[in-house]
Amino acid sequence: MPDQRQPVRARAAWVLLVLGLVAPLALTTLPAEAHAGLVSSDPADGSSLTEAPDEVTVSFNENVARPAFLALTAPDGTAVDLGEPRIVDATVTADVPDLPLRGSYALSxxxxxxxxxxxxxxxxxxLLTGAEPAAGAAAPVSEESYLHRHRGHIAWGAGAAAVxxxxxxxxxxRRREDAR
Known part of the structure; x- marks a missing residue:
């Protein structure tokens, strides 16, 4: 008579193996949910200014580390040379040179x-003051889509669904095999 405990042991071994592989992967994804979020900016998002700012600042809900990058795009699509970003706890600040053009600026x-x-x-x-941008100039459009920004999260989700x-x-x- 065949030993009935063998299939149970094999299943238990497979379950333990899968849990041993999946548990560390699941645990490593937990801290990613707690990353910093933008709390405020100066100038504020969507604001209209009658005077060009001397500096730009972004503040987050938790401390940030180096490296930090700030980039300012002018209404004609050109990059504005900012000063070196300074990080103090949860705030990043950079000096802004004179902004000669009127129009919409993008701070990334x-x-x-x-x-x-x-x-x-x-x-x-x-910026409501300054020279009018040259005709035909347009700010560059970001080519990065939602899928590009979240491809890592989507891959982890697909992997978890497959498991x-x-x-x-x-x-x-296994039931079908045992029934034969």
Whole structure:
């Protein structure tokens, strides 16, 4: 008579193996949910200014680390040379030279959150004084889509779904084999 404990031991070994592989992966994704978020900016997002700012500032809900990058795009699409970014706790500041053009400016930032996750985004402000930008000049459009920004999260989600389907299907396959 065949030993009935053998299939149970084999299943238990597979379950332990899968749990041993999946648990560390699941635990490593938890800290990524706590990365820094933008709290405020100066100039504020969407604001209209009658005078050009001397500096730009972005503030986050937690401390940020080096490196930090700030980039300012003028209404004609050219880059404005900012001073070296200064980081103090959760705030990043850079000096701004004279802004001669009237129109919409885009301040882009990329910082490293306390958990090591890069955080990036853009705020805009309107300068109501200055020279009119040259005709035909347009600010560059970002080519990065939602899928590009979140491809890592999507890949982890697809992997987790594949493991879940495998865990659900495994007992069904084993039952069919045992029934033969």
């Amino acid at each position: 930032y990329r910082v490293v959150s306390a958990d090591g996750h890069p955080v990036e985004g853009t705020v805009t402000f309107e 879940a389907v495998g865990l659900i299907a495994w007992p069904l396959v």
